Amino acid sequence: MANIPFKERPPYAKKYNSWRIRILYSIIVGYSTFILCRQNFNIVMPALMEHFDVTKTQLGWILTTASIFYGIGKLCNGFLSDRSNARIFMVIGLICVAVVTLLSGFASSITSLGILWILNNWFQSMGWPPATRMLTYWYASKELGMKWSLGATSNQIGGAITMIVCGYLIDAYGWKAAFIIPGIIALLVSLFLFNRLRNSPSEVNLPIVEEYKECDISLDSDNLLTTQLIKIVFCNRLMWYVCFANMFIYIVRSGIIFWAPVFLCELKNITIAQAGWQVASYDILGLTGGIVAGWMSDKIFQGRRGPVGSVFMFALAFTIILFWQMPNEYEIFSIITLALVGFFVSGPQVLIGVATADFTNKQAVGTANGLSGLFGYLGAALAGVCVGWISDNLGWNGVFLFFSLSAFLGAIILSLTWNYSSRRTA
Numbered sequence: 001m002a003n004i005p006f007k008e009r010p011p012y013a014k015k016y017n018s019w020r021i022r023i024l025y026s027i028i029v030g031y032s033t034f035i036l037c038r039q040n041f042n043i044v045m046p047a048l049m050e051h052f053d054v055t056k057t058q059l060g061w062i063l064t065t066a067s068i069f070y071g072i073g074k075l076c077n078g079f080l081s082d083r084s085n086a087r088i089f090m091v092i093g094l095i096c097v098a099v100v101t102l103l104s105g106f107a108s109s110i111t112s113l114g115i116l117w118i119l120n121n122w123f124q125s126m127g128w129p130p131a132t133r134m135l136t137y138w139y140a141s142k143e144l145g146m147k148w149s150l151g152a153t154s155n156q157i158g159g160a161i162t163m164i165v166c167g168y169l170i171d172a173y174g175w176k177a178a179f180i181i182p183g184i185i186a187l188l189v190s191l192f193l194f195n196r197l198r199n200s201p202s203e204v205n206l207p208i209v210e211e212y213k214e215c216d217i218s219l220d221s222d223n224l225l226t227t228q229l230i231k232i233v234f235c236n237r238l239m240w241y242v243c244f245a246n247m248f249i250y251i252v253r254s255g256i257i258f259w260a261p262v263f264l265c266e267l268k269n270i271t272i273a274q275a276g277w278q279v280a281s282y283d284i285l286g287l288t289g290g291i292v293a294g295w296m297s298d299k300i301f302q303g304r305r306g307p308v309g310s311v312f313m314f315a316l317a318f319t320i321i322l323f324w325q326m327p328n329e330y331e332i333f334s335i336i337t338l339a340l341v342g343f344f345v346s347g348p349q350v351l352i353g354v355a356t357a358d359f360t361n362k363q364a365v366g367t368a369n370g371l372s373g374l375f376g377y378l379g380a381a382l383a384g385v386c387v388g389w390i391s392d393n394l395g396w397n398g399v400f401l402f403f404s405l406s407a408f409l410g411a412i413i414l415s416l417t418w419n420y421s422s423r424r425t426a
Helices: 013-052 056-082 086-104 110-124 128-138 141-173 177-196 226-234 237-268 272-299 306-325 331-358 365-394 396-417
Strands: none
Touching (some): 013 056, 013 086, 013 110, 013 128, 013 141, 013 177, 013 237, 013 272, 056 086, 056 128, 056 237, 056 365, 086 110, 086 128, 086 177, 128 331, 128 365, 141 177, 141 331, 237 272, 272 306, 272 331, 306 396, 365 396
């Protein structure tokens, strides 16, 4: 019987694994903190409506304008992050977010708070693009779906923490505390990120990840010209499918995040703290949705994100209808269906990000993620003022019809990428 040769691990394997784990958990902690300083506005909205005597349409204009600035910022800062040190870029962004969030706690009018919130969203756009760049430098394409989905759990972790903690802070200390405390936390976490993150393996004398994982490295040039980067991202039909699908995903995702606290407080007559716990279920189950979708796309569909994403979106449309039609007296089932909405929307949200890396390359991933983010936050902009207007004029039935149709359209567009992966692009 022939002996099977034992393949030795490279001498740097232990160090490499340690750094990969360190980068991943640092991204999760860091971006969760960005989320803490963004979604706190949503849980504060019922208190702001009472304190400043504003309508949902007026708050919707703040959400819409902030989302537009976030989307444009993601494209601009995604491009800049591809040309910068991702670690420093992310840290500077979080420091700016911390300062603006702190100042929001001292706002004396809805106008000043709105201006600060628009600034906040611009600086928020400096968070995820550099994080994705670091992920693609530390993890190879064949494992990126799962690792990206783990990194993206920061959206749900941060969201759940925000709803629970800020809901308590508002009930106990008033709405200003929901800005001041997260701002202080963000300043501390920015120091943590500066210490823990590294831009790429070369910064700690390690080889590129494709060498470590024995992957094909022929597709990624180390030095892309700006014209090449633009061609890879903007002259790529798969990227445009992803972008338009992301717009519909974010109509639903941001719409629920923006308005669920108001919806629950108005229709179910519960406190902000209670609404926070219920919306947290949306984020908690959403956390598993992203992980499951990433695992399925890697292991079952061999790196194809389209099949998983489109099936999740069809299921999302159905689940929104269930939540919409659920009688108020069935509270536990309302919570379960809201959590399932979180599960099914988080899967495609994560896969959109992975697909931008699949359909471009690591040198362009910040720009690609920024472009898809721009379209995502055009969707979020529609989820702001449009949902506020629909609710004020047509009621919540009109809102949930808008959400379910958006999910269905997103599923159709995402299905156009069904047969494509990082190993077969157009």
